[in-house]
Amino acid sequence: MGKVIEIQNLSFTYPDGHKGLSGVDLVIGTGENVALIGPNGAGKSTLLLHLNGILRGNSTVKICGLAVEEKNLKAIRKKVGLVFQDPEDQLFSLNVFDDVAFGPINLGLTESDVKQHVTQALQWVNMSSYEERSPHHLSVGEKKRIAIATVLSLDPEVLIIDEPTSNLDPRSKWSLVELLNTLPITKIIATHDLELVRALCHRTVVMDEGKIAADGKTEDILTDIPLLRAHGLSK
Amino acid sequence: MKHSFIDEYSHLNSVIHRLDPRTKLIASLAFILAVMLTPTNNWLVFAFYFAIIAFMLAFSQLPPIYVLKRSLVILPFVLLIAIFIPFFREGEVAGSYNVWLWQISITYNGLLVLTNVIVKSWLSILALILLSSTTRLNDLLKALRQLGMPQVMILILSFMYRYIFVLVDEVMRLRQARDSRNFGGSWLHRLKTIGHMVGTLFIRSYERGERIYAAMLARAFDGQVRTLYQLSFKRADAFFGAAFSLVLVLPYIIRL
Numbered sequence: 467m468g469k470v471i472e473i474q475n476l477s478f479t480y481p482d483g484h485k486g487l488s489g490v491d492l493v494i495g496t497g498e499n500v501a502l503i504g505p506n507g508a509g510k511s512t513l514l515l516h517l518n519g520i521l522r523g524n525s526t527v528k529i530c531g532l533a534v535e536e537k538n539l540k541a542i543r544k545k546v547g548l549v550f551q552d553p554e555d556q557l558f559s560l561n562v563f564d565d566v567a568f569g570p571i572n573l574g575l576t577e578s579d580v581k582q583h584v585t586q587a588l589q590w591v592n593m594s595s596y597e598e599r600s601p602h603h604l605s606v607g608e609k610k611r612i613a614i615a616t617v618l619s620l621d622p623e624v625l626i627i628d629e630p631t632s633n634l635d636p637r638s639k640w641s642l643v644e645l646l647n648t649l650p651i652t653k654i655i656a657t658h659d660l661e662l663v664r665a666l667c668h669r670t671v672v673m674d675e676g677k678i679a680a681d682g683k684t685e686d687i688l689t690d691i692p693l694l695r696a697h698g699l700s701k
Numbered sequence: 702m703k704h705s706f707i708d709e710y711s712h713l714n715s716v717i718h719r720l721d722p723r724t725k726l727i728a729s730l731a732f733i734l735a736v737m738l739t740p741t742n743n744w745l746v747f748a749f750y751f752a753i754i755a756f757m758l759a760f761s762q763l764p765p766i767y768v769l770k771r772s773l774v775i776l777p778f779v780l781l782i783a784i785f786i787p788f789f790r791e792g793e794v795a796g797s798y799n800v801w802l803w804q805i806s807i808t809y810n811g812l813l814v815l816t817n818v819i820v821k822s823w824l825s826i827l828a829l830i831l832l833s834s835t836t837r838l839n840d841l842l843k844a845l846r847q848l849g850m851p852q853v854m855i856l857i858l859s860f861m862y863r864y865i866f867v868l869v870d871e872v873m874r875l876r877q878a879r880d881s882r883n884f885g886g887s888w889l890h891r892l893k894t895i896g897h898m899v900g901t902l903f904i905r906s907y908e909r910g911e912r913i914y915a916a917m918l919a920r921a922f923d924g925q926v927r928t929l930y931q932l933s934f935k936r937a938d939a940f941f942g943a944a945f946s947l948v949l950v951l952p953y954i955i956r957l
Contacts (some may be wrong), residue, residue, distance in 0.1 A: 515915070518918075518919055520918055520919060522914050540921055540923065543919060543920065543921045544921060546919075547919075548916075548919040550915070550916050551910060552912065552921075553914050554867055554909075555909060555912040555915075555916050556916045558860065558863055558864075558913050558916070558917070559839075559859070559863065560837075560838060560839040560842075560859055560862060560863055561839055562838075564839065564928075567929065568917070568920055568922070569920035569921055570922065571927045571928065571929060572920060572921040572922050572925075572927060573921050574927075577929050580929060602863070602866050602867075616920065617919070617920065620921065632745070633720065660902070
């Protein structure tokens with residue numbers, strides 16, 4: 467099994483002195499579905515931003531064997547599809563087509579390739595007829611799907627999603643879970659939603675205060691009530 | 702939440718909608734220029750230009766009431782600027798009034814100029830409504846880009862249009878939260894609260910900007926803006942362009 471993500475002893479301090487991450491070690495292999503859970507402010511989002519070099523800490527992060535460095539950024543950002551929590555931030559174009567095409571165009575693909583990638587990505591998320599719609603008119607569930615399509619169009623090797631089910635009603639949530647289950651790709655999902663974790667991920671990493679508190683099989687971690695309670699994940 | 706959009710009817714499919722955005726943009730600007738250059742008292746020519754625009758509005762399938770309402774929005778602005786013209790023009794006096802210490806008088810010449818300003822701006826706004834209601838903003842921006850407007854301006858306009866409604870939503874939520882907590886008190890206190898709201902809104906927009914930029918970077922953005930051009934200049938555009946320019950200068954050919 468190849469390694470998609472290798473992180474050794476990663477620490478990160480925000481410019482205001484606030485400690486974001488300290489001493490994180492994490493290896494994720496090809497094809498794994500990993501959940502990243504933890505209380506608010508545990509450092510989940512900060513960790514995700516390190517996985518495609520938007521933030522860079524003081525240690526080695528390797529993505530598909532490539533070190534996260536200035537010269538590799540473009541290659542890494544093609545391999546890592548990062549979906550942000552608020553689709554309002556992710557979708558910044560005036561219509562869905564332009565948003566989904568944004569990544570492929572930046573990679574310098576030809577016009578027909580770009581169109582093909584967009585069509586394919588929208589097909590994966592079942593939103594084929596939405597090309598000409600404006601993001602502002604979509605429902606939250608639709609926005610989330612389009613947001614996922616905007617990174618799928620880059621043909622990534624790993625899909626990283628921050629809080630995919632926040633603000634979704636149960637029906638949209640379960641249809642999203644179904645969609646994510648059908649995508650044959652390595653997935654890392656940061657969330658508070660333990661139902662989602664149970665339905666999607668075989669491995670779970672618990673984070674708290676910028677450190678990894680536990681890492682193991684989902685069924686073991688989700689049944690360890692004292693552990694969950696200690697990290698604010700159970701009442 | 703539901704907002705009004707400047708390109709509300711741009712999804713219709715009429716002859717005018719199907720024209721290339723560049724053709725429409727240039728035609729609109731030419732129309733406005735022609736209206737502006739028409740001499741003050743040439744009412745026949747104004748009537749002729751109104752006929753042109755009315756004719757095209759009819760073709761565009763836009764609801765007339767909608768167009769009329771939209772076009773009236775411009776009047777307060779025009780009046781605000783132009784209302785003093787009748788008082789300052791020299792010429793034959795139409796009416797003279799005593800206001801406290803001053804004597805002010807309105808001249809026929811001034812009234813003529815005022816009417817003229819109103820008619821010209823109304824005709825121009827009709828042309829712009831026709832343009833913006835029959836062209837998707839996205840296409841309009843692409844047209845502007847291809848006609849040589851700097852990319853930075855296009856980006857600013859595009860982001861503005863995308864996020865203005867998100868901001869309006871945010872303001873409405875802030876206001877609802879404020880009013881739910883019995884907003885009131887002294888004048889100074891209220892002013893302070895509004896100041897805090899404006900500040901909050903600024904910081905939120907700033908942070909949103911950073912998140913959007915991160916989302917752009919995550920999709921291989923490297924500072925270079927690239928777009929696919931999907932505009933096509935068709936034969937209909939050539940016909941329309943030629944016919945429209947002919948019609949614009951027609952009043953001068955036949956010496957109306």
